[in-house]
Amino acid sequence: MRWYEYKMELDDLHASDDLKAKLLAMQPAEEAPKPAKKPKKAIHFPRRTLSIAACGLLCGVGLYVAVHSPISLLPAGGAALSSAPETASYAAYSMDDVNSALAAPKTAVPAGGSADAMSARDAGGTGALSAEAAQTSTKLIYTANLTIESKDFDAARTALTDAVSAAGGYLESSSESSYTGSSRTLSLTIRVPQDNYASFLEAAAQAGNLVDKSEQVQDVTTQYMDIEARLSNLTAQRTRLQELQASAENLSDLLEIESSLSDVQYQIESWQSQLDWYSQQVSCSTVYLSLDEVKEYTPTEGSYLSQLSSALRNGWTGFVSGIQQLTVWVVGVWPVLVILAAAALVVRFVRRRTRK
Incomplete structure (x- = not known):
């Protein structure tokens, strides 16, 4: 824990200045930054040496191309430049001179492969580690809303119960409504482990006709890390207060330390409860599911005639249902x-009698 972070936590503590000064003195000071190293001077080669090296390099490359080229380079008289062994030895000698003249520090390459291959392996390893670290440190809360229709209400409810058990989840709340002359509706709040979240959604969609589906993802990584940092600082404060409590010399100091210790303990319990809530929400996803009993499924796609037929059928069904409800009310x-x-x-x- 850094010194300035610890001082900020002490400023929020309800205690006297003397007690804060003692706690602050128990925190080790930060180490002074090390002085930066002076950059090394670059090695400068004389211009004459570089010119000789460049000329030797050009001559060596030209001879190497002349020897290994598939096209025979013949002078005007028809004689070859030289025999192959003499050319090869001359080229080797010239390249040695060039290498000695252009001696400079180079990057060492392990025996396992070239520098490019090593860079590629290092980049791949770093990417894998970064992905793994992001996967383990990222805190995400998944929430889904499902609306399902079914002609067989009891069978669909049984299928949903089996899907919850197979996913290792549990039913947090349940509400079923049913009125005379109308269909039944079931509202469920389900908690499933995050690892089985996607498989449960697929199994729940098979219980009936999926009408609506929406998903939300909330990233709480920042809040989670902030609470962990606060808990770490408060725990360090509690440890130092306990040390001061053990070495208190008079009753007034002891009472003041106990009051500050109670305040810190209360804050630790409060932040710990929030951290536990975030951990529970991350580990178990929440699914809000609504199951409706219907006689005909809601069409998802169709032509104009099918939509018109469905509208007429729904209109007549609504009219009959309205007449029934009116009769029951009367x-x-x-x-x-x-x-x-x-x-x-x-x-x-009375009006008739009054007129007469």
């Missing part, structure tokens, strides 16, 4: 309707 309030009818008859009779 039967339910028949005493009120009888009283209103009797009152209307009395008013009409």
Whole structure:
């Protein structure tokens, strides 16, 4: 833990200045930065040496191309330049001179392969480690919402229960509604392990007709790491307070240290509960599922005629359902309707008598 971070934590602590000064003195100071090394002077070669080396390099390359070229280089008289052994030895001698003249520090290459191959392997290894580190340190919370239709409500509910058990999850909440003359609706809140999250969604979609599906991902890595850092600092403060408590000389200092220790312990428990909540949300994904009992599945795709037919069928079904509901309502309030009818008859009779 860095010194300035520890000082910021002490500023938030409810304690006297003397106690804060003691706690601050127990924190070791940061090491002074080491002085930067002076850059080494570059090695400069004389211009004359470089010129000789460049000329030797050009001559050696020209002779090497002349010897190994498939086209015979013949002078105007038709004689060859030289025999193959003499040319080869001269070229080797020239390249040795060039190498000695252009001696410079070079990158060492292991025996396992070239520098490019080693760079590629190093890059691949670093990428794999980075991906692994990102996978282990990233904290993601997955949430999904599913709406499913089924003509066989009981069979679909049984299939969902089996899918939850197979995924190793559990049912957090359940709510079922059913009214007279209408279909049933089941609302579920399911928690499944993050490793089985995708497989559970596929199994739940097979329980009926999937009407709607939405997923959300929340990255809480920053919040998680911030809470861990706070807990680390508070734990260090608690340790130092306990050390001061053991060496307290009078009662007033002891009471003050105990008060600060209680405050730090309360903060540790509060932050630890938040960290546990984040850990639980990351380890288990949440799925909100709604199962509706229907007589006909909602068409997902279709032509204009099929959509028109579905609209007519749904309109007639809604009209019949409305008439049924109205009939049930009228039967339910028949005493009120009888009283209103009797009152209307009395008013009409009184008006007739008044006119006469």
